[in-house]
Amino acid sequence: MSRQHLRVLGIDPGSRRTGFGVIDFFPPRQTRYVTSGVIAAEGDSVGPKLKSIFDGVRQVVAGYVPGQIAVESVFMSRNAQSALKLGQARGVAIAAALLCEIELAEYSATQIKKAVVGRGKATKDQVQQMVRHLLELPQSPVSDAADALACAICHCHYQRGWYASILPVRSVAE
Numbered sequence: 001m002s003r004q005h006l007r008v009l010g011i012d013p014g015s016r017r018t019g020f021g022v023i024d025f026f027p028p029r030q031t032r033y034v035t036s037g038v039i040a041a042e043g044d045s046v047g048p049k050l051k052s053i054f055d056g057v058r059q060v061v062a063g064y065v066p067g068q069i070a071v072e073s074v075f076m077s078r079n080a081q082s083a084l085k086l087g088q089a090r091g092v093a094i095a096a097a098l099l100c101e102i103e104l105a106e107y108s109a110t111q112i113k114k115a116v117v118g119r120g121k122a123t124k125d126q127v128q129q130m131v132r133h134l135l136e137l138p139q140s141p142v143s144d145a146a147d148a149l150a151c152a153i154c155h156c157h158y159q160r161g162w163y164a165s166i167l168p169v170r171s172v173a174e
Helices: 046-064 080-099 109-116 124-134 143-159
Strands: 006-012 017-026 030-040 068-072 103-107
Touching: 006 046, 006 080, 006 143, 017 046, 017 143, 030 046, 030 143, 046 080, 068 080, 068 143, 080 103, 103 109, 103 143, 109 124, 109 143, 124 143
Parallel strands: 006 068, 068 103
Antiparallel strands: 006 017, 017 030
8 A cells, every 4th residue: 555654553461461463554544454463471480471472572563563552551450469460561562662662652441442442341342343343354353462453443543633533333243
């Protein structure tokens, strides 16, 4: 495609599975799916798991060369141990992105859901279905990848200032 576009990498950090999704954004409103998947945190202890997330994000960045990166921000958890593990995974994903000197933005889960589904309290299934619909995919991506793609879509909405013009959308699952 010859039109100028922005390639965005969305990251949904997780201590076991970190989702990633890459889309191309053609202003003012067109998005095109590039790729998505999951980086599995491999290893028996925290060090190797975090290294696998770090290396995985670096490989995605090197392979798809995004212009900007969007990451889901940390939510409050009742389990301090789970929150700590999520924070560590998120930290290495951000560090891998920043080492590549790419602009990074953060969005809350509520912001992402509202941008993609039209409701901040949308379910994971609704997010998956809307990502499928918005990117015209033949099937819904796995949950972690869908969340990462949703983060990238959200970033495009906020970056280009057209989020406010989007009407609330009903879930295609209804």
